[in-house]
Amino acid sequence: MTKEALLLTIAVLGGTGKEGKGLAYRWAKAGYRMIIGSRTSEKAVTAASEIMERLEGGSSVVGTTNLEAAQQANIVVLSVPYSAHRDTLESVKEALKGKLLVDVTAPLVPPKVSKVQMPPAGSAAQEAKEIVGEDVEVAGAFQNVSYKHLMGEEDVECDVLVTGTSKKARQEVLTLVEAAGLVGWDAGPLENSVVAEGLTSVLININKLYGSKHAGIKITGAPRPL
Amino acid sequence: MTKEALLLTIAVLGGTGKEGKGLAYRWAKAGYRMIIGSRTSEKAVTAASEIMERLEGGSSVVGTTNLEAAQQANIVVLSVPYSAHRDTLESVKEALKGKLLVDVTAPLVPPKVSKVQMPPAGSAAQEAKEIVGEDVEVAGAFQNVSYKHLMGEEDVECDVLVTGTSKKARQEVLTLVEAAGLVGWDAGPLENSVVAEGLTSVLININKLYGSKHAGIKITGAPRPL
Numbered sequence: 001m002t003k004e005a006l007l008l009t010i011a012v013l014g015g016t017g018k019e020g021k022g023l024a025y026r027w028a029k030a031g032y033r034m035i036i037g038s039r040t041s042e043k044a045v046t047a048a049s050e051i052m053e054r055l056e057g058g059s060s061v062v063g064t065t066n067l068e069a070a071q072q073a074n075i076v077v078l079s080v081p082y083s084a085h086r087d088t089l090e091s092v093k094e095a096l097k098g099k100l101l102v103d104v105t106a107p108l109v110p111p112k113v114s115k116v117q118m119p120p121a122g123s124a125a126q127e128a129k130e131i132v133g134e135d136v137e138v139a140g141a142f143q144n145v146s147y148k149h150l151m152g153e154e155d156v157e158c159d160v161l162v163t164g165t166s167k168k169a170r171q172e173v174l175t176l177v178e179a180a181g182l183v184g185w186d187a188g189p190l191e192n193s194v195v196a197e198g199l200t201s202v203l204i205n206i207n208k209l210y211g212s213k214h215a216g217i218k219i220t221g222a223p224r225p226l
Numbered sequence: 227m228t229k230e231a232l233l234l235t236i237a238v239l240g241g242t243g244k245e246g247k248g249l250a251y252r253w254a255k256a257g258y259r260m261i262i263g264s265r266t267s268e269k270a271v272t273a274a275s276e277i278m279e280r281l282e283g284g285s286s287v288v289g290t291t292n293l294e295a296a297q298q299a300n301i302v303v304l305s306v307p308y309s310a311h312r313d314t315l316e317s318v319k320e321a322l323k324g325k326l327l328v329d330v331t332a333p334l335v336p337p338k339v340s341k342v343q344m345p346p347a348g349s350a351a352q353e354a355k356e357i358v359g360e361d362v363e364v365a366g367a368f369q370n371v372s373y374k375h376l377m378g379e380e381d382v383e384c385d386v387l388v389t390g391t392s393k394k395a396r397q398e399v400l401t402l403v404e405a406a407g408l409v410g411w412d413a414g415p416l417e418n419s420v421v422a423e424g425l426t427s428v429l430i431n432i433n434k435l436y437g438s439k440h441a442g443i444k445i446t447g448a449p450r451p452l
Contacts (some may be wrong), residue, residue: 116417158446189341191343194342195425202421205413206412210451216446220441222432222437223437
């Protein structure tokens with residue numbers, strides 16, 4: 001357990017969903033204090049208990065509403081379906097001031113989820129930045145990782161492209177990527193989030209056409225970060 | 227040499243540039259009849275001669291103007307800097323009717339080439355489609371492959387994401403990817419080209435930060451196409 005992990009509390013809004021729960025599981029295991037957020041605290045409490053059951057003692061995972069989760073955390077991870085993206089952010093934005101928001105959302109628009117369809121802001125992460133305003137650092141990450149990989153213990157063969165409003169924000173998220181047992185890359189400014197978000201549709205397309213279930217990407221030709 | 231290769235002539239507009247020349251070299255080697263296009267035929271003739279010198283006998287590579295190259299080819303590959311993208315397409319669009327246009331362009335906007343900055347159409351490939359109109363199939367591909375890899379003989383560790391206006395167009399381009407010795411994936415409709423084009427900026431960013439020169443991507447978790 002690192003010093004950072006001891007000091008930081010991470011909220012996962014929408015942490016009852018498969019990907020959010022998987023991320024919370026991995027970070028709790030790494031020693032972070034975790035808060036699962038959901039629209040109702042009951043569902044969040046249930047998800048927190050599930051994660052605690054899978055973990056050794058000494059971990060800290062609690063469940064509450066999205067708003068209370070955001071209020072009590074240092075870092076807030078948003079893992080909701082795109083249809084709930086704006087409303088969730090509007091409902092917690094006051095609690096985000098001075099904090100880091102990590103947006104995991106791929107803005108899929110059913111029924112054509114294998115076609116890239118970005119919001120007018122350019123990407124979900126840029127839209128989040130527009131909603132939360134100046135006092136919040138925003139990063140985009142984890143859009144391409146299959147939740148099945150997160151709940152398992154094996155190595156995940158999918159790199160994470162990390163974009164963000166500052167180098168410091170990207171570095172903080174790269175620490176979280178590593179804590180989750182994944183390999184992350186600084187992929188540049190938040191405007192570049194369109195690549196990782198859009199890649200989700202490309203990978204859905206590949207899964208459909210090539211008979212796979214968990215297609216991902218790996219960066220080649222560069223020294224892999226530790 | 228396959229039957230298709232014997233029947234098809236490929237023009238590479240901007241084929242005097244490093245990436246275009248690399249692609250032309252690989253396709254000529256695979257048996258396709260190649261036409262290098264450039265703004266002036268002199269430069270194109272020189273590039274064609276360079277390629278012929280590197281190849282065994284039996285290959286066919288000629289050079290001429292972009293317009294004449296487009297007129298005489300079955301498939302037209304556009305490999306120009308983004309600053310010349312619109313003008314080149316306007317100048318050849320009449321010659322493209324009924325043909326397949328393969329857009330290799332990543333719309334980099336200097337000086338911030340590591341930041342994704344797409345044109346209003348959504349991507350360079352979608353902009354190309356707007357310019358050339360209904361009678362031309364358009365595909366996007368090869369935006370992430372380093373030219374150094376193309377001019378060499380070794381295996382290229384960078385997969386190619388192929389998008390296009392129809393499944394048939396994508397299949398035709400996947401055949402070209404394979405002929406160039408690369409692994410390609412059907413990445414869906416032309417709207418998805420923003421991912422591959424934007425990835426070029428992400429990879430430039432990775433090269434800058436991680437000290438690499440030829441970062442690329444590989445699809446994981448899916449059976450690799452033959």
